[in-house]
Amino acid sequence: xxxxxxxxxxxxxxxxxxxxxxxxxxxxxxxxxxxxxxxxxxxxxxxxxxxxxxxxxxxxxxxxxxxxxxxxxxxxxxxxxxxxxxxxxxxxxxxxxxxxxxxxxxxxxxxxxxxxxxxxxxxxxxxxxxxxxxxxxxxxxxxxxxxxxxxxxxxxxxxxxxxxxxxxxxxxxxxxxxxxxxxxxxxxxxxxxxxxxxxxxxxxxxxxxxxxxxxxxxxxxxxxxxxxxxxxxxxxxxxxxxxxxxxxxxxxxxxxxxxxxxxxxxxxxxxxxxxxxx
Amino acid sequence: xxxxxxxxxxxxxxxxxxxxxxxxxxxxxxxxxxxxxxxxxxxxxxxxxxxxxxxxxxxxxxxxxxxxxxxxxxxxxxxxxxxxxxxxxxxxxxxxxxxxxxxxxxxxxxxxxxxxxxxxxxxxxxxxxxxxxxxxxxxxxxxxxxxxxxxxxxxxxxxxxxxxxxxxxxxxxxxxxxxxxxxxxxxxxxxxxxxxxxxxxxxxxxxxxxxxxxxxxxxxxxxxxxxxxxxxxxxxxxxxxxxxxxxxxxxxxxxxxxxxxxxxxxxxxxxxxxxxxxxxxxxxxxxxxxxxxxxxxxxxxxxxxxxxxxxxxxxxxxxxxxxxxxxxxxxx
Numbered sequence: 001x002x003x004x005x006x007x008x009x010x011x012x013x014x015x016x017x018x019x020x021x022x023x024x025x026x027x028x029x030x031x032x033x034x035x036x037x038x039x040x041x042x043x044x045x046x047x048x049x050x051x052x053x054x055x056x057x058x059x060x061x062x063x064x065x066x067x068x069x070x071x072x073x074x075x076x077x078x079x080x081x082x083x084x085x086x087x088x089x090x091x092x093x094x095x096x097x098x099x100x101x102x103x104x105x106x107x108x109x110x111x112x113x114x115x116x117x118x119x120x121x122x123x124x125x126x127x128x129x130x131x132x133x134x135x136x137x138x139x140x141x142x143x144x145x146x147x148x149x150x151x152x153x154x155x156x157x158x159x160x161x162x163x164x165x166x167x168x169x170x171x172x173x174x175x176x177x178x179x180x181x182x183x184x185x186x187x188x189x190x191x192x193x194x195x196x197x198x199x200x201x202x203x204x205x206x207x208x209x210x211x212x213x214x215x216x217x218x219x220x221x222x223x224x225x226x227x228x229x230x231x232x233x234x235x236x237x238x239x240x241x242x243x244x245x246x247x248x249x250x251x252x253x254x255x256x257x258x259x260x261x262x263x264x265x266x267x268x269x270x271x272x273x274x275x276x277x278x
Numbered sequence: 279x280x281x282x283x284x285x286x287x288x289x290x291x292x293x294x295x296x297x298x299x300x301x302x303x304x305x306x307x308x309x310x311x312x313x314x315x316x317x318x319x320x321x322x323x324x325x326x327x328x329x330x331x332x333x334x335x336x337x338x339x340x341x342x343x344x345x346x347x348x349x350x351x352x353x354x355x356x357x358x359x360x361x362x363x364x365x366x367x368x369x370x371x372x373x374x375x376x377x378x379x380x381x382x383x384x385x386x387x388x389x390x391x392x393x394x395x396x397x398x399x400x401x402x403x404x405x406x407x408x409x410x411x412x413x414x415x416x417x418x419x420x421x422x423x424x425x426x427x428x429x430x431x432x433x434x435x436x437x438x439x440x441x442x443x444x445x446x447x448x449x450x451x452x453x454x455x456x457x458x459x460x461x462x463x464x465x466x467x468x469x470x471x472x473x474x475x476x477x478x479x480x481x482x483x484x485x486x487x488x489x490x491x492x493x494x495x496x497x498x499x500x501x502x503x504x505x506x507x508x509x510x511x512x513x514x515x516x517x518x519x520x521x522x523x524x525x526x527x528x529x530x531x532x533x534x535x536x537x538x539x540x541x542x543x544x545x546x547x548x549x550x551x552x553x554x555x556x557x558x559x560x561x562x563x564x565x566x567x568x569x570x571x572x573x574x575x576x577x578x579x580x581x582x583x584x585x586x587x588x589x590x591x592x593x594x595x596x597x598x599x600x601x602x603x604x605x606x607x608x609x610x
Contacts, residue, residue: 015404017399032428047437048446089327093320093324100320112328117579117583124559125559125575126335127335129335149327150332271481
């Protein structure tokens, strides 16, 4: 018996386990996709089988209405705004933490890392009161600013770790060439840190994209609803039209899954880096 | 081996050594102040954002938790610590604490071991492992709202996918009310949590497994260790730091759980799946008892912080000591 045969024989049970777990993970998603291609009537008669006939009106109806696209636009705008803000502000702070020795640095850094403990759901009540008094309700800044603020700790921790690894000789060389601290940061550090910036940006986008509670509270008007808020409202509105809700869920999943398939490496790298350095 | 002196560096003979820093004392003091100001000026935007939108609301919640307050105007009806004493007499809140503990135990006993098993499995050379990694991790990317609605439809009583599948294999008895039965709601919520989050822990473990040097496993094979012994005596100890982080994240996640449960059950039926954050939300945004809700916020934060500090003090610290003590202690 060769090693190859032995390995194949041993790996068969492993494959059985993987297929079983894979089915549990994948079937809910496929079920939603197929259910979206049925009418609600057909769904109750034929809950498990393939659609017969295939009905595409659920999907086309949603894609044909402006609501879905508007929410997609809102989610995109808010995600981009949050990401640009949190990455810019964190990069400055992380640069100072990584490359300067100054009095109060450790205390300040501890303050930011304690922010990892401030959960959104817990702070949301006083935050809402604050946004109300600042007149930021029904304003995208009312979601962008707090999301960026709550994203700071994780982003700073990751970027600081990365900035520290850039050799000090580079900074000395830049200083000799007449570069000030900001010039070094802007012209040398940031271009070198592009992979790390990509990682934290991807994390910020995903966090913003999936945030539910804050946009739910801040936006009382449908004009600014983001996808998670819209999905919940849609389900409330069409709860009896099950097939249509499934179609809506599937369409709402597509952007996130597409983004994941493009940015998988940054995302996984960022999550593991954030967890081990945080 | 490692020399600190590297003469063949780029420094040519013409680069003069940097001028000795310092000079007269007043100049040095001024330069130090300038240096400090430069360093801190980079912190200003972050501090402003963080102070205004994270610290200020939390401090305000702490302040408001000592008042009976409906959320309009400024709090004026000070009631001392009454909100906190009321909290620990509130059966719903005590139930929240109990349910949080249950979720933590479930996660540590089922979710994380399962994630570890899958990570070990997918760390081997198997056909399709990239696909399975991607599939298992994908739910983590989906928003809690989408996941919640999807599963509230899958576990719809009698008519959802779950009941149809169980009926199809002759297990009708197991199916039933799922989220609407007080005795099964928590177990069903936990199933959904596991579906959504185990892939994240699996990814952490995979990253940890890949950082274990192959030489160690090979050495263990040479020494005649079987697969279980290798796992128990090589993989597991070296994975310990990753495991501790993952436990930490899992516990904090259970303490602060909100979105997923809010979308599926909103805490029902009759508070049987309520979490601390949901109780806070109910009082703060539905019943306008903002002072009381603030007290709940403060307690959730306090529990998170105490747990985090204790965990860092007693568990994570070992990551630093362990390296030396286990070496000295031999194969315990």
